[in-house]
Amino acid sequence: MPVATGCRCPFHAIKFTTYTMNTVDSAGLTASSSGPLLEIAVRSQCSPTGRGRRENQDNYLVIDGQGQAVFLWREQETRLQLLNWPLGHQRVAVLDGMGGHSHGREAAEQTVEGLLDLPAADHLDGLSAGLNALHQRLHQQFLMAGWESGCTLILLEIPSAGPAMLFHVGDSRAYVIDAGQAQCLTVDHVPATHLAMLGLLDGAQWLQQVHGQANSQISQAFVLGSTLGAPSLYADAIDAELYELHEGNLPLFLHGLGDRRLLELEPTRTYLLASDGLWHLPHPQQFIERWPELLAQPRCSLEELLDRLFADLTEAILHQHSLPDDNTTVILLRRPTQVAGYP
Incomplete structure (x- = not known):
């Protein structure tokens, strides 16, 4: 993976007076909290086959229950210790810089920096307000710099007690996986979804266009x-505001999949957050249908599951002749059914 030798971003850099920086080499991370252990593993690859993109415009953020943050900075995995982070509170996010635009990596990096500054949220309204404000600030900064770019953002805010909070923009996705199925928990912000909202696609047509084939266009991006x-479908201009999808504007067949909602993390299931490189295939469902077999394995570590997932992805890319492949970032989360020391 190539490493950038200098920061091309004109905005302020990480505040080293606030955080302590260390580099880490591992592809996975286990996060602990004051409650039952929540396992988290993350991996980001510029090109799973080694024959794709030369720059990784994806990014991720994992903040564990001790306030230790892991993310990419200039394409290198970096660790910071956050001050005054609530014990047991966790935050995970996947971001995908817009590959068809210049400065896609910078959009994702600047969003991660903003997420590091964003206080831990206990309520969905507060989380949404903070992320809307971050989007507006970065939108203005990029506009002033003459940069027309953005990134996807899928984020889970996980308090020490109570359900997680989901915030979603773009076409990265969240899935919940058990032995029977891999169920998508989000709606892609793509032209097919816009058409469905306008009443021009039914459920079967939307499913085929969004989940049955590769897509390269999005209709909304953070920043x-x-x-x-x-x-x-053909807008005269891009609206600076984010447009939240909810049951008031989604078609009936997409109800329950709003962009901003509470989400219970069940102990018997594995949760996956990922950029679209994970399913950017001519026949994505052939690969996704294998996820229960690959990932619903409670006796395997999450790092082992990531090894299996990326190996299977590489095989699918080659088998489906889907080169060049895309940046791919995956976070796996799992709450074990039994943890020593907890009831």
């Missing part, structure tokens, strides 16, 4: 803005 609220 950049949205066209999802336009009255037709």
